[in-house]
Amino acid sequence: xxxxxxxxxxxxxxxxxxxxxxxxxxxxxxxxxxxxxxxxxxxxxxxxxxxxxxxxxxxxxxxxxxxxxxxxxxxxxxxxxxxxxxxxxxxxxxxxxxxxxxxxxxxxxxxxxxxxxxxxxxxxxxxxxxxxxxxxxxxxxxxxxxxxxxxxxxxxxxxxxxxxxxxxxxxxxxxxxxxxxxxxxxxxxxxxxxxxxxxxxxxxxxxxxxxxxxxxxxxx
Amino acid sequence: xxxxxxxxxxxxxxxxxxxxxxxxxxxxxxxxxxxxxxxxxxxxxxxxxxxxxxxxxxxxxxxxxxxxxxxxxxxxxxxxxxxxxxxxxxxxxxxxxxxxxxxxxxxxxxxxxxxxxxxxxxxxxxxxxxxxxxxxxxxxxxxxxxxxxxxxxxxxxxxxxxxxxxxxxxxxxxxxxxxxxxxxxxxxxxxxxxxxxxxxxxxxxxxxxxxxxxxxxxxxxxxxxxxxxxxxxxxxxxxxxxxxxxxxxxxxxxxxxxxxxxxxxxxxxxxxxxxxxxxxxxxxxxxxxxxxxxxxxxxxxxxxxxxxxxxxxxxxxxxxxxxxxxx
Amino acid sequence: xxxxxxxxxxxxxxxxxxxxxxxxxxxxxxxxxxxxxxxxxxxxxxxxxxxxxxxxxxxxxxxxxxxxxxxxxxxxxxxxxxxxxxxxxxxxxxxxxxxxxxxxxxxxxxxxxxxxxxxxxxxxxxxxxxxxxxxxxxxxx
Numbered sequence: 157x158x159x160x161x162x163x164x165x166x167x168x169x170x171x172x173x174x175x176x177x178x179x180x181x182x183x184x185x186x187x188x189x190x191x192x193x194x195x196x197x198x199x200x201x202x203x204x205x206x207x208x209x210x211x212x213x214x215x216x217x218x219x220x221x222x223x224x225x226x227x228x229x230x231x232x233x234x235x236x237x238x239x240x241x242x243x244x245x246x247x248x249x250x251x252x253x254x255x256x257x258x259x260x261x262x263x264x265x266x267x268x269x270x271x272x273x274x275x276x277x278x279x280x281x282x283x284x285x286x287x288x289x290x291x292x293x294x295x296x297x298x299x300x301x302x303x304x305x306x307x308x309x310x311x312x313x314x315x316x317x318x319x320x321x322x323x324x325x326x327x328x329x330x331x332x333x334x335x336x337x338x339x340x341x342x343x344x345x346x347x348x349x350x351x352x353x354x355x356x357x358x359x360x361x362x363x364x365x366x367x368x369x370x371x372x373x374x375x376x
Numbered sequence: 377x378x379x380x381x382x383x384x385x386x387x388x389x390x391x392x393x394x395x396x397x398x399x400x401x402x403x404x405x406x407x408x409x410x411x412x413x414x415x416x417x418x419x420x421x422x423x424x425x426x427x428x429x430x431x432x433x434x435x436x437x438x439x440x441x442x443x444x445x446x447x448x449x450x451x452x453x454x455x456x457x458x459x460x461x462x463x464x465x466x467x468x469x470x471x472x473x474x475x476x477x478x479x480x481x482x483x484x485x486x487x488x489x490x491x492x493x494x495x496x497x498x499x500x501x502x503x504x505x506x507x508x509x510x511x512x513x514x515x516x517x518x519x520x521x522x523x524x525x526x527x528x529x530x531x532x533x534x535x536x537x538x539x540x541x542x543x544x545x546x547x548x549x550x551x552x553x554x555x556x557x558x559x560x561x562x563x564x565x566x567x568x569x570x571x572x573x574x575x576x577x578x579x580x581x582x583x584x585x586x587x588x589x590x591x592x593x594x595x596x597x598x599x600x601x602x603x604x605x606x607x608x609x610x611x612x613x614x615x616x617x618x619x620x621x622x623x624x625x626x627x628x629x630x631x632x633x634x635x636x637x638x639x640x641x642x643x644x645x646x647x648x649x650x651x652x653x654x655x656x657x658x659x660x661x662x663x664x665x666x667x668x669x670x671x672x673x674x675x676x677x678x679x680x681x682x683x684x685x686x687x688x689x690x691x692x693x694x695x696x697x698x699x700x701x702x703x
Numbered sequence: 704x705x706x707x708x709x710x711x712x713x714x715x716x717x718x719x720x721x722x723x724x725x726x727x728x729x730x731x732x733x734x735x736x737x738x739x740x741x742x743x744x745x746x747x748x749x750x751x752x753x754x755x756x757x758x759x760x761x762x763x764x765x766x767x768x769x770x771x772x773x774x775x776x777x778x779x780x781x782x783x784x785x786x787x788x789x790x791x792x793x794x795x796x797x798x799x800x801x802x803x804x805x806x807x808x809x810x811x812x813x814x815x816x817x818x819x820x821x822x823x824x825x826x827x828x829x830x831x832x833x834x835x836x837x838x839x840x841x842x843x844x
Contacts, residue, residue, distance in 0.1 A: 164567065166566055166567035166644075167564055167566070167647070167672060168566065168615075168616065168617050168619070168620055168644075168647050169563075169564050169617070169619045169620070169647035169648065169649050169650060169675065170564070170649055170650050170672065170675045170676060170679065171617045171618075171619065171647075171650055172615065172617045174567060174614055174615065176567075176612075176614065181612060203395060203396055204395075204396050204398050204399060205399075206398045206399050206615040206638070207399075208612070208613050208614045208615050208639050209612035209613045209614065210612055211612060211614040211615075212615075213398070213614060213615025213616075213617075215395075215398060215615075215617065219676060219679075221676070223672060288613075288639075289399060289400055289401045290398075290401050290613060290615065290637070290638045290639030291401055291613070291637045291638060291639050292401050292403075292509045292510065292637060292638070293400060293401045293402045293507065293509065293510035293512075294400065294401055294510075295401045297613060297639075311625065326610070328613075333401070334509055334510060334511065336509050351400070351401075351510065353500045353501050353507075353510065353512040353513070357400075358397070358400050358402070358501060359400040359401065452779055460792075460794070460795075461796075463777050463784075463796065463799075463806075463808075464777060464779050464780075483779065539796070539808045539810075540805060540806070540807060540808070541777075541799065541805065541806030541807075541808070542804055542805055542806065543778070543801075543804045543805075543806070544778075544779060547778055547779075548804065685804075688803065688804055689804050691803075692802070692803040692804045692805050693805065695803070696769070696802065696805055696807070699769060
């Protein structure tokens with residue numbers, strides 16, 4: 157086994173530990189991460205298990221005296237982790253592409269050497285899977301974007317990007333749940349509500365749910 | 377109840393923080409200097425998690441709607457209530473209608489006002505802390521403004537309210553042989569430390585890092601010599617916590633603070649230990665931070681020191697109340 | 704954990720206020736016995752009374768009401784709470800008594816001009832130890 161085949165496990169001070177799975181950014185790996193999260197969330201001293209993109213952060217209720225034991229447990233649990241298939245909901249999300257909020261649509265088209273219509277139809281084609289929630293309240297990291305419409309993140313993040321922005325960052329796409337800074341390129345927007353602290357579960361979507369973007373309108 | 381007569385910048389209601397909501401993308405928020413908030417609440421006989429007001433900018437002014445004990449901890453401020461000067465890290469009592477005025481902040485970066493009973497804003501997702509990005513928690517999910525009227529819970533009836541001070545954390549938890557002026561904080565190396573060569577690592581350890589004006593509750597952006605990894609690193613997004621020091625492409629470190637995003641992908645060189653986060657919170661804009669490597673076990677020992685300080689404080693306040701009661 | 708001075712002072716204070724005459728403590732091989740000397744208390748108070756009556760003008764005395772170390776200045780600050788010649792209000796802080804981690808204020812019993820800080824900075828003071836003398840302003844005297 158080479159170094160890149162092995163998981164990377166590192167401490168985040170004394171408050172958390174990070175497990176990074178080897179291998180590609182794909183659904184089978186993510187499903188094993190979900191399994192690992194379910195397992196590790198029950199361990200003593202663990203406050204919360206937070207899956208992100210093919211990795212898992214554990215926050216500590218009580219920091220372990222000897223983190224190497226925890227690291228070994230993570231490795232063992234990963235080796236045993238099967239793919240967890242979550243029968244999530246399928247959400248249809250109406251999107252207005254382009255316009256003031258989706259101002260980077262033309263830039264993405266230029267970068268990818270295709271027309272605006274191509275970018276929109278490629279973006280709206282797949283059934284995306286919610287891989288994880290993170291960044292800000294209710295934000296979903298989606299897997300499944302066609303790599304043909306990838307565009308590297310901004311060198312300098314925008315100070316404020318609108319809530320509901322549908323954006324591309326590298327080979328990922330997502331929808332911001334509230335206004336805030338962003339290093340991604342907004343190509344459209346939706347008025348869907350992703351988060352409300354008054355709901356029993358504050359986030360509308362959960363890992364395993366799927367999203368299909370519906371082209372409501374394209375503003376050129 | 378109390379009425380805000382003047383509040384500037386991100387002055388906000390905070391308790392110790394909102395935990396166990398990371399998986400919904402919700403960070404902890406909470407008092408940047410949790411030691412100061414706890415000390416204030418201990419002085420008042422409150423639950424240590426009772427919500428107070430974090431004041432990063434002065435002047436600040438409020439009116440007491442009824443008699444109530446309060447405490448001021450954290451940064452050193454020039455403060456008075458009804459014309460009576462309030463010393464640092466102090467519990468006092470305000471009478472109905474009296475005005476608390478906080479003027480200049482001469483040491484530290486955040487003052488904490490705690491009130492007997494605590495600020496009684498609704499608990500949202502397990503905490504009264506203000507979540508700025510999500511616009512919930514605290515008082516209407518936003519910074520305090522002139523005219524806001526904040527409800528307070530009933531005071532603990534057995535709590536003593538005579539004037540009393542406590543030894544500030546920076547005196548009691550002072551570390552020996554530290555250069556004056558700069559703030560030195562202990563860090564544990566993080567996941568990508570080895571992606572930096574020894575020259576870059578030395579720069580990180582040996583430089584004084586200036587805290588830029590773009591530093592706030594989200595993060596402290598530092599300025600110094602560029603520290604870059606051997607080759608650029610673009611990581612998949614992963615969970616991060618307060619204290620994580622990221623190195624973005626410009627080589628200028630960013631320390632994640634209480635309102636930071638819950639995930640990120642920049643390389644992480646180190647993490648400030650939990651026991652020293654209050655020191656970062658009290659480091660002023662324009663001042664210099666230095667990093668000192670520490671081992672995990674020593675970081676836990678440092679947390680124990682903070683706990684011992686708070687335990688002693690609790691015991692001393694209780695004993696003092698007994699003495700007062702005997703008289 | 705060894706028994707330290709501040710704990711002894713606090714115990715002594717508890718004895719004094721509770722009317723118990725002695726206490727014995729055994730802790731990890733250390734033993735401590737405190738006995739209240741009732742005549743000593745009487746003496747201290749008579750000395751205090753003398754000091755006040757012998758002064759030419761009527762001075763009021765701010766006294767410590769807890770045992771500990773006297774501080775004229777907050778440890779964070781360079782300037783003392785009050786300086787001789789300064790006008791002070793009734794209830795103004797003239798100094799602190801450090802007891803463990805706490806700072807108990809010594810308050811002026813009257814408004815007036817601070818005459819002198821009589822306690823030495825850093826010195827051990829007890830319940831009733833004079834800390835400062837104040838010349839009351841006419842209307843409140």
